[in-house]
Amino acid sequence: MAGEKVTIVEVGPRDGLQNEKRIVSTGDKLVLIELLARAGFRRIEATAFVSPKWVPQMADHDAVMRGIPPRPGLTLSALVPNEQGARAAIEAGAQELAVFASASETFARKNTNCTISESMQRFKPVLALARTHGLSVRGYVSCAVECPYEDAIQPSAARWVSEQLLDLGCAEIAVADTIGRATPDRVDAMLAEVLTSVPVAQLACHFHDTSGQALANVDVALGRGVRIFDSAIGGLGGCPYAPGAAGNVASERLVRHIEKAGFRTDVDSAAMDLAVDVTISFRSA
Numbered sequence: 001m002a003g004e005k006v007t008i009v010e011v012g013p014r015d016g017l018q019n020e021k022r023i024v025s026t027g028d029k030l031v032l033i034e035l036l037a038r039a040g041f042r043r044i045e046a047t048a049f050v051s052p053k054w055v056p057q058m059a060d061h062d063a064v065m066r067g068i069p070p071r072p073g074l075t076l077s078a079l080v081p082n083e084q085g086a087r088a089a090i091e092a093g094a095q096e097l098a099v100f101a102s103a104s105e106t107f108a109r110k111n112t113n114c115t116i117s118e119s120m121q122r123f124k125p126v127l128a129l130a131r132t133h134g135l136s137v138r139g140y141v142s143c144a145v146e147c148p149y150e151d152a153i154q155p156s157a158a159r160w161v162s163e164q165l166l167d168l169g170c171a172e173i174a175v176a177d178t179i180g181r182a183t184p185d186r187v188d189a190m191l192a193e194v195l196t197s198v199p200v201a202q203l204a205c206h207f208h209d210t211s212g213q214a215l216a217n218v219d220v221a222l223g224r225g226v227r228i229f230d231s232a233i234g235g236l237g238g239c240p241y242a243p244g245a246a247g248n249v250a251s252e253r254l255v256r257h258i259e260k261a262g263f264r265t266d267v268d269s270a271a272m273d274l275a276v277d278v279t280i281s282f283r284s285a
């Protein structure tokens with residue numbers, strides 16, 4: 001197949017479904033993940049081993065992770081906030097972990113009840129466990145451009161948090177426009193700064209699409225050499241602790257956009273559309 005490869009990390013089962021008011025059944029989540037795997041997504045963030053008191057939509061994390069049949073070439077990851085989550089995720093069969101930090105102190109507090117520095121302390125045992133089990137860890141930098149509580153975030157703050165995550169041993173850094181309000185010029189400024197510390201092959205971009213700017217932001221990141229992007233099937237998504245955050249950029253729009261630009265994703269569009277159909281029934285009334 002022609003074209004340079006762009007990797008898509010499908011986060012719909014986690015970032016998408018964590019924000020739906022309606023709690024989707026475990027069986028329906030498993031059907032969705034199966035359809036995504038059949039469509040060719042090779043990295044799927046399947047669930048979050050977070051506190052069910054904080055995010056009840058992810059309370060069935062154990063059953064979801066254990067319910068997905070292993071498939072060659074498919075990596076299933078789990079979002080974890082601390083050692084407790086990491087232990088449970090590994091026991092349930094997660095093949096990759098993702099920790100989540102923030103470039104905004106206020107968002108760190110609202111989302112995880114701790115400061116940015118405290119979150120790094122919590123991640124240390126997560127990275128140690130992952131090393132013991134031979135798993136790689138992705139580190140998110142939420143609010144890398146905009147914060148629902150602090151507004152504009154300095155690019156230097158996104159770089160500093162990225163450096164902390166790399167120093168802890170994260171193999172990949174995912175900079176996130178958590179509330180989907182970032183503009184291409186601000187994304188470009190943030191990436192210019194973060195790329196002084198993070199090798200481009202280790203950088204992923206995670207855009208939400210509240211302002212309809214996600215694909216323009218993808219273009220900016222492609223121009224800077226980024227080749228890993230997150231998206232959620234059906235444009236599901238948001239964060240319960242980020243008021244105003246709408247869905248992630250839709251996988252079906254991202255795949256078509258990236259392929260039109262001459263890259264390949266190895267995702268089968270017709271099979272992907274079957275997964276899109278399933279998400280329609282998940283939407284909160």
Ligand code: HMG
Nearest residue numbers: 049050051054081084085100111112113140142176178239
């Ligand atoms: P806390 O209340 O400060 O924690 O929450 P704690 O250590 O005091 O524990 C309180 C209770 O939670 C205890 O249970 C623990 O056992 C339990 P109790 O004794 O009360 O019965 N607990 C857990 N249960 C299950 N799994 C765990 C776990 N840890 C503790 N791992 C904590 C701190 C971090 C746990 C909490 O704030 C939390 O779970 N936050 C998660 C919030 C979240 O999931 N937000 C959405 C994901 S982030 C996001 O969407 C952004 C992203 O998409 C990128 C972007 O767009 O920016 C990644």
Ligand code: MG
Nearest residue numbers: 015176178238
């Ligand atoms: Mg997100």
